[in-house]
Amino acid sequence: MSPLHVCLALSAALFCTGLVAVLVRGNAILVLLGVELMLNAANLNFIAFWRFGPGGGEVGLVFVLFSIAVAAAEAAVGMALVIAVHRHLRTIRVAAANRLKG
Amino acid sequence: MTLLLAVLALVCLVPAVAAVLVRNLIHSALLFVLAWLGLAVFYLAVGAEFIAFAHALVYVGGVSMVVLFAVLLTRPGRVDPLPPPSTQRAIGGVAAVALVASMLGSSIFWTRLPSMEPIPMVSLRRLGELLAGPYLVALLLVGLILTVALIGGLLLAAPRRPSEGGDA
Amino acid sequence: MLPASQLWLIPALPLVAAAIGAAAPRTARRLPVFLALAAITGSLLLSVVALVGALAAPAAKLTANFTWFVAGSTAVRLGWLLDPLGALMSVMVCAVSVLVFIFSIAYLRADPRLGRFFTCLSLFVAAMLGLLVANSLLLLLLCWELVGLASYLLIGFWFDRPSAAAAAKKAFVITRLGDLGFLLGLLWLFQATGSSLFYDGGAGVLEAGALERLAATVLPGGWTAATGIGLLLFAGAVGKSGQFPLHVWLPDAMEGPTPVSALIHAATMVAAGVFLVARVFPLMAADQGLAAVPVHALTAVAVVGSITALLGAVLAVAQTDMKRVLAYSTVSQLGYMMLAVGVGAWVAAVFHLITHACFKALLFLGSGSVIHAAHHEQDSRRLGGLAGRMRFTYVTFLLGTGALVGLPLVFSGFWSKEAILHAAELWPVSHLPFVAGLTGVVLTAFYMTRLVCETFLGRPRGEGAEHAHESPRVMTLPLAVLAVASVAAGWIGTPAWPWLQSRLTGAPVAAQAWSDGLGLMLFSTVLVGVGIAAGWWMYGRRPRVDARALDPLAQRWPRVFAALAARLWFDELYAATLGRLLRGAAALAAWLERWVWGGVVGLTGRVAETTGEVNRAIDEDGLNTGFDRASDGLRRTAQQYSRAQTGDVQGYLRAVVVGLAVLALLLIWGGVR
Amino acid sequence: MILAAAPASPADAWLERAPVLLRDALTGWLPDALRPWVAALLSIATILGVFGLLFAYMTLAERKILGRIQNRPGPNRTGPFGLLQPFADAIKALTKEDIVPRAADQVLHFLAPVVLVALSLIGLAVIPFGRNLVAVEMEASVLYFFAAGAATELAIFMAGWASRNKYSLLAAMRALAQLISYEVPLLLSVVPVIVVAGSLSTTDIVAAQGGWAAGLWPHWHALTPWGFSAFAVFMVAALAESNRSPFDLPEAESELIAGHLTEYSGFKYALFFMAEYLGMAALSAMAVTLFLGGWQAPLAVLEFIPSYAWFGVKLLLLLLGFIWIRATFPRLRIDQLTRLSWKFLVPLALVNLINGGVWAATADWTGAAAVVRWFISALGVVVPFIFLARSLSAGYGPRTYRYASP
């Protein structure tokens, strides 16, 4: 076991937790939060390989910065979408938004 | 080092798992905040100081507020036209994830990772030079995305004017 | 100490103020005012700093040149120049502008377009300052044209008056005539020397190498390139500075608001012409030594200046509009300056330019104060009796008059005019300038006495004058400052202490001997006395009683007076010759446009239309049927596929995850690499 | 010249070094491994003690000053001049019954005040209170401060939501809206300081403000045009961030009883108060650090006064300003609040960002150009202010009243 192992394990665990939220929880807000968690897991991987990896320079750090910024934008737009959906359907269950089914 | 990181990983993971399992949305959101704080501490322990503070600022200061706001604004209405979600689907989802998790876990723990010395710290100034130098275009693009997201969020969440015939 | 590379800040400040003012919403009335004042004050400070620096090394021409663009092998270069001439002029321009700006705040307080006014003023001053610090004839021309544009906007500021609109147009078109010569001269110069920079470390057009080359280029008829270029550039100055025969726009420019007149006549526009001639003086003087040249450039300048000096003074005698009298007096004084340049005393010209700026600004602002108080009445016959009502304005106006007519010893105009006359007396070529100058002195004294008597003495002869009262403090403050300046500005260049002369030339100038020129001084003093006495005898002794009464001069010599009052029919002459020519050319152009070019365009259009018709027929009948059939098939297939779209987002995701799991399986254990 | 007898550098003065000497004396006998930990504990204890006392006497000072402004004496019964009043209040709060509503979310209801106080305190760790007097030195300490501060409104939300009281919940919503609105100008107003100082570290920022122009005019950021604008925006946003009047909407007593404090009593209530004052003090301390030169003395001749005293004086002045403002202005409406932020403070801060950038880019302008630099910077503050102020107050002319027609 090395620190890298721990980081990667935490990352995988967080990713799976987020995936469970996305797949199982019916609430759109929780689904979005699950996506955020998966993004965090990815960020953690970048950090881990920047710190303990074979030395790829600072690209990992910079990438994480961009990732955080984009995640913030994603959360803002996602929540706005949730509110818009709630206004139309009076619910935020993901399953309710199926008007486009073929 | 490994032990410290393992403890911090648990501190971070437990609230995350709890957040997914808890029924109360507010509790769930607050537990997510706790998980994010844990992650920030984890970053700090790993040595990514700037990332840790940026992460805390964005997630604890920004995203959590948006989430809480959304939760309060979208409390379930009187009439929910859908049947409750089926348990079978939930089991299916968990099973799928379990598959992925087991594979990821096994691959991580069975791989012999080369144990390398941590690389020297990157100073904040260097990070700034990187952002303003090679990654300038990316920085500008992110700024553009944030602006578009801000305006898009406003347009999406703003109630329709009556004159536009919206059904809000 | 302002380095030459930062000189651009001086014009840039008012330019920025003008830009912001132009972009500001119309409701923000005060913002452009505030900005303009702040910017011009900043420019003044910077100019003073620059002047201090320039005076420390008067002979050095500090330049900062840069390449504007490169076309082929030719690089067009611009630059900034710091020398005592430019710095002194910019201090003068900024100082007068500050006072005029302050005056304008009160003068135009009620005007709804106050913001626009100050925006234009800022642009005007910015262009003038740019002209002063330019080290390139091209840059100078750019600013020169900007000055023209701003003057057009300002003279036509009250564009809802037909007369103002016409005056603006006239000023613009007539100065353009001169600018044509300027442009040609610039092109010729650039062709001949390959540079438009004044000073460029030995390679500039005003430095010895280029001058020798120009003087050595001999054209048919004995002319040299230097003479030709000098005369063409002088044509530009003739237009801008209102010299004979292009002086007609200047009196008409009185249609603009009075502060604009003050600015045009004192500091910015007309000074540009004199400044140009002073700036390119080495070029003008390049042909001096050559006997083969039929007419030296400077001789032409001196002759034109003499005629203008005399003509302006004569015409001023018969004008009744207060501001027109002052305008013709400006024409006359500018003639003096040109005369001075022509006889080789460009330093005296600049000296007179500066003193003239002070007292002419004072006189115009004083008349503005009168006009403002008398409810926009500017006919001196209907004024009168203001001496008691507007004591402060009266006293300052008297001081300005004293400076203009050149009352001896204390007033600034005396010293600068003496310097010019002294130089004219010593000119070896002809005595015309000297005689014209002396005649002008008498006439100046006469018409200024007439103006003062008519306006201020006697009793009120009109509505406006009766209700007049002293102007507000904001208007009298600039008057006071300028009055002090009109007296004191002369002391920097007296024969006993030629500070200005030594600074401008960069070489020490010895103080003149006491006796030298004393006779001339006495003589011109006597002439001034004669002029004043004549004026007093005709107008001051028995002041006018009735506004409609005939002028004493008109009673005596009715025909001469009528001719002078009609301004010697210059406008009519131009309308009959140039105007008719232009109208004919315009008619020809209209005919060509309609029948020749119009026909070609119409034919092209018809051809294109026919091609389009053919195209459409092929498209509709041939291609469309086949596409319809293909689309039907596509639609049916799509309906089949769309059943897979259940609308359940999480269902999709589940499928994705299963796929991910399979992929991972393959990657980890399947040996797929 | 006059202080020829004084040490060559003010940093060597005895008073100046007193805290460090004291620390070394207290930890000197310990083994090397333990020393940094004990030193950290000592600094924590000092900060807690000083700011605890500051909190106690801030409440008293606020009551006295408010009283004087309203022409009454304020508390003067407990001890001489009422100096024991804070302790009386503390005893009262401690002995009161702690009531928890039955419907409340017990855990969150308990956690909210604790979290709030903790979060209000941890920001103080990176403030340099004097020369060499900073608890934690790190590279991105400004970011740390704001990351720590960002979570405080979360605690207020917890308090409001956990009370299960509609007034409390409304207060929670307001708190969130206020935070989102004012976090943006607060951070934006700090960015030009970071750009000009070229560092995210508080010690570097204070060091960058050392020295005097012409020996008289300190190089503090608040004394430059852009810095003054940023300082003003920062202070307004800080008022809103610490929920102080006139931005005290979350606890608007005339509308929401006591907002998120409605269901709190006894010691928990006192904790909320403590958090409010600590947050105020922390933001003021940050403002002193960023804009008012931190511990730098205003004049060179005054450098013999130790640096931490200067810091304290500036901090107290800012806190006095908070009280003064509270005594003066009425509370804003929620729409006015958000409007002020998004339509005025944010654009002003954005323009100021450019202004600060220009300032940083023209750092080498000297002599006459320095005057121009000032001029440009002042123009970049005044012109946007005029335009924004005009558009902001466009809807608030003389008020016209309309009555229902019969």
Add this chain to the structure above:
Amino acid sequence: MLGKGLLQGLAVTAKNLVGSYHDPARYVTQEYPEVQPKLPEAYRNFPFLVSETADDPMGTLRCVACQICEKECPPQCIYIEKSKDKKPDANGKLQIYPAVFAIDTAVCMSCQICVEVCPFDAIKMDQEFAIAATDRFDGLLLNREQLAKPNAYYHQIHPTEASEVDARLAAERRAAEEKARLAAAAKAAAPKAAAPTAAAAPGVPAASASPGSIPPPGPPPSSS
């Protein structure tokens, strides 16, 4: 311009802050228990019983226990028991006096009706306002001894009103003396008259029936 009003407001509060330290016109607070407020003369609160002298308040009460006030009191906070015997009042005339006179100030609403109905000017309004007590029966239920206050005190708190009352009482007393003197003179002249009964008949009932006047047979009191 935005900010002008804000600065003006700040200036106003700053002026108050500074002014409250040196300007008595701004700083109007009186430190109450140490500095007692100066009450306006017309201020009234809770009734008290007027006695003529301070030395012997119980002996010189003006109250004759007529019980009018007890009947009129709206909240019925007055309780009176008449004495069995009679005591000479200030004028020396024998009168019934209140054996018990109690007012429950917890109930009293200071309406002043008792004062207005009293024919003897025996009950007047006090200026007492700080009567807080830990026990309402001990502290707030006032008995005869606690209620009685000398006429001098009445002069002290309501000087104008008290002087009027004294003047009126003195005038009545003089009128009664005059009448008594006339009656005595008539009585002395009656034996000489032809019809003594006819002369005495209108005189005596008129004297005894004059409203509100206590016929003082003795010499006028030197006090008051």
